[in-house]
Amino acid sequence: MSTVDRNGKIPNNVDLAGDKRLQRALEHWLPLYMEWWNDMGPAGFQTNDIYLRTAVSVEAGGWANFDYVKMPDYRWGIFLTPNDSVNSIGFGDHYGKPTWQEIPGEYRGNLRRIIVTQADTEPASVEQQRFLGTIAPSLYDMRNLFQINVEEGRHLWAMVYLLFRFFGKDGRDEAEELLSRRSGDEDKPRILNAFNEACDHWLSFFCFTHFTDRDGKFQLASLAESGFEPLARTCDFMLTEEAHHLFVGETGLDRIIKRSAELTMETDGDPMSAGGIPLDMIQRAINYWFTYSLDLFGGEISSNAANFFGEGLKGRFKEKSRYEDHVMKTGIKIVPQVIGGVLVEDEVPYRNAINEVLRDEYIEDCKRALRKWNRTLEKSGVGVELSLPSRRFHRHQGIYADYPFDPEGNLITKETLEANTSRWLLNSADNDFLVSIMNQVIEPGKMANWIAPPSRGINGQPLEFEYVRL
Numbered sequence: 001m002s003t004v005d006r007n008g009k010i011p012n013n014v015d016l017a018g019d020k021r022l023q024r025a026l027e028h029w030l031p032l033y034m035e036w037w038n039d040m041g042p043a044g045f046q047t048n049d050i051y052l053r054t055a056v057s058v059e060a061g062g063w064a065n066f067d068y069v070k071m072p073d074y075r076w077g078i079f080l081t082p083n084d085s086v087n088s089i090g091f092g093d094h095y096g097k098p099t100w101q102e103i104p105g106e107y108r109g110n111l112r113r114i115i116v117t118q119a120d121t122e123p124a125s126v127e128q129q130r131f132l133g134t135i136a137p138s139l140y141d142m143r144n145l146f147q148i149n150v151e152e153g154r155h156l157w158a159m160v161y162l163l164f165r166f167f168g169k170d171g172r173d174e175a176e177e178l179l180s181r182r183s184g185d186e187d188k189p190r191i192l193n194a195f196n197e198a199c200d201h202w203l204s205f206f207c208f209t210h211f212t213d214r215d216g217k218f219q220l221a222s223l224a225e226s227g228f229e230p231l232a233r234t235c236d237f238m239l240t241e242e243a244h245h246l247f248v249g250e251t252g253l254d255r256i257i258k259r260s261a262e263l264t265m266e267t268d269g270d271p272m273s274a275g276g277i278p279l280d281m282i283q284r285a286i287n288y289w290f291t292y293s294l295d296l297f298g299g300e301i302s303s304n305a306a307n308f309f310g311e312g313l314k315g316r317f318k319e320k321s322r323y324e325d326h327v328m329k330t331g332i333k334i335v336p337q338v339i340g341g342v343l344v345e346d347e348v349p350y351r352n353a354i355n356e357v358l359r360d361e362y363i364e365d366c367k368r369a370l371r372k373w374n375r376t377l378e379k380s381g382v383g384v385e386l387s388l389p390s391r392r393f394h395r396h397q398g399i400y401a402d403y404p405f406d407p408e409g410n411l412i413t414k415e416t417l418e419a420n421t422s423r424w425l426l427n428s429a430d431n432d433f434l435v436s437i438m439n440q441v442i443e444p445g446k447m448a449n450w451i452a453p454p455s456r457g458i459n460g461q462p463l464e465f466e467y468v469r470l
């Protein structure tokens, strides 16, 4: 099962050659995927050699190969983490029973929905990032962008494999739909809001890869617990690649914050005059992308989420190691709710609040990164701190979406919210300014003025390395 076929049309470790029908179906989908990539993948740069890593195996030590590749020649493959032992379902009502190798009929609808929702985010992000190569701050960053883009493409393959293999005609139809929806399109948008938001400069790109890809980490990790084993193993391997996307976001923001602090000091508090990004603008970008990403976890109180957990389809983050009770049939969670115009602490059955449990984990992880950025600011002596807004602020999904909150999470009036929105959230003047300072820098080792260099290069290569051959 886990032998790697590197030479077939579609590299894989799922024995495609042994299932001719499936292999033909996926090979038929390949040109459709390439058509989408050519239309909606990175604008330009398709004939350039780029120093990319490609997943070639599933062994922890040597799973990737680094070399110059033209993006359309990237080997998008299907890799599942191998299964060496007999596994049992780790949570929910089927706790302790053997995992499913095929889809249990009664959960087909729910699994289809889970897989399609995850799958849709992968091509969406490629579409959102499509023009960023033309304003990249360095060859190092440009290469990281393209690395993320090709890997999101591979994640689409990972999900489409599941659709073709387990959902028959429905799966093939869904796979087609995945290539026909478009990020931000009025008629055929992507499924989730954050994946329809414009990402037209690198401050948004780094916020996106930090906050929105991080939602992906937590979704994939909870699906990696799934009782449907092919889904669990697929997601487990996707997490290996995802780690780099989060690294790009977190360190990218840290480098911007460092440089902004330097320029703020050098210019007596007017970094824009030197083509730098003001720290309050960075705060607005954090507020914007963090809150859109919070929406991706779904409603605070959700019977769907309770079912996914009870049915053994979607667990919690690190279900095995972090929790003792894996069934949670009883138990409650406190969820503050607006009742009669005031915020009160309400008790919700634990399983119904399971989205909130995952959101808690996510927020903790975001706080960890924030502490790092604040250490960078502290070292600079600029005397500014960044913060994360409340989970109630600027929400479009869930129980807080209908109420106006300030970034501290206090209920306010609609008028106060409207009067302060451009102070609290990335606004069109910010976006115009950010686009205006972002000019492509292509000299190896050089950085745009608004960002500090990274501490090291990729795969042991020096910073001056020619990561993209233009």
Ligand SMILES: [Fe+2]
Pocket: 122, 151, 152, 155, 216, 242
């Ligand atoms: Fe992904």
Ligand SMILES: [Fe+2]
Pocket: 148, 152, 213, 216, 242, 245
């Ligand atoms: Fe990602």
